[in-house]
Amino acid sequence: MQDPLLDCEDDIRSYLEEHATTQCPPLLAQAMEYAVFPGGARVRPQLCMAVALANNSSDRPLAAAAATAVEFLHCASLVHDDLPCFDDATERRGKPSVHAKFGERIAVLTGDALIVAAFQTLAVHAIHNVRAERVPLVLSILARGVGAPHGIAAGQAWECEPSVDVARYHRAKTGALFIAATCAGAASAGVDPGPWMNLGACIGEAFQVADDIKDAIGDAELLGKPVGIDAKLGRPNAVHEIGLDGATDRLKSLLEEGLESVPYCAGRESLVRLVRAQSARFVPEKMGRSAA
Template sequence: MNKQVLTDFEAKWRPRINAYLDEQLLDCSNQPTLTAAMRYSVLAGGKRLRPLLTLAVLTTFDQPITPANMQASTAVELMHTYSLIHDDLPAMDNDRLRRGEPTNHVKFGEDVAILAGDALQPLSFEWIAASALSADVISQQTLALAQASGPQGMVAGQIADVLGAGKHLELPELKQLHREKTGALIHYAVQAGLIQAQVEPTVQEPLLQFADAFGLAFQIYDDILDVTSTAAEMGKATHKDADEHKNTYPGLLGLAGAQSALKAALETAQTALQQAANASGRDLELLAAFLTYFTD
């Protein structure tokens, strides 16, 4: 795994993603306050991990990234941001800091924040539908995003997280919770690239296994950072999960156990990538480089 490969890819595409989101959201509503609230959270920064994963899949399979691909690939960031706005609300996690800045409801009020999230969710589907990709690709990607974000995906994980607070979950239950809450949109991000590039099913399967292992690693890593990092380093409150008796990997397995679980997830991801490389005959170095995210 070559971290420089990821660094170079991010340096090329993250500014383009940010510029695209900025431009496309300039006139996203005829209500200035709603536009401001939507733009505030989408443009607040962030890794842009999900659209970067989609673009990395397209790059790996030699798919030119056209304006249509960019629109369909960045739509996931709108869905992701909607989930963060609602996750931060007083009725949910009641967070006041996100990416080092006041959360949306702190900045604009709880009512406007709810509506900003409500607006971003359908806008993500609008961007895919209006992307000028083929009807078949649009249909497949729309269905994939609906499944990833809906009652058997991200929202299912979110309610399991809410209802599980204060209860002891066993490891399989915790994995299922995070497979839905965090992993579903990461799975979708890889899947969206596979759909757009029209990758054959025999190659899609191991790459989606890679996505699921990556999503699991991402959540374990985040749980570890919540224990080991400061609010200044994370750009959000830390140690809240333990304070609110939420189920986490360090809480269930201890810090050393969580680090072992992270290592196991990364090994699963590497194995899946090797299977995909064998099935496709392609160099998957770019996708492998995403695993260096966890070496910091």
């Protein structure tokens, strides 16, 4: 199986250039590119592409469009999450957050524009390709991952509630887009996305638990973003709920459950290796090998 990360990075840039054009208001175009590049680990689009390739996808362009859409949605969620009305974070990925650099109004519009760009990317694929019958299902999967009642919007809204179950919050805030990534990858390959939900759910919750641990004990300089935000805002956090040891154990069990749940497919062995390698990056440096 090819390296999905190398496979979709050029697609992400190409699709973004269709939206952040010279005809776009300059500040908005700059902010959109700033929000997407340079990227983070690209875990979600890589996972989407990897699932498609593992299932011998015959429609690589659709898989690439789905992976790109997933990343646009993720980047949009980060832009909105950093806004003063939510985290009021001034740093992201080791540089000023979008609202810190371009102002709050442009940041709101940047997040909105990236969400629209995600769905337009898939819609354009359907218009220009004869075999477009898989696109509606992919669109539906992604919409569920970012909307209500189970997607990112719901996860963000749970932060506004006086109390919330941590697992439920994690599933919506982070898990939903990972589920969308695995299921969209499967759907773009023409296979049933249902069996791929658990992989996305487990990896997504593990990612959020790891993020909670980083927020509790991490180093802001190493992470490239502020820490201690959850405690400051009184937000759900696995470490606060079950302690560092409990969160560490939960992280390990989620990763193992996710790997065990990978459905049989032609590229299962390669996919498991890739997911295991990516999962190792979740582990905060201070935890070292004990949590690997």
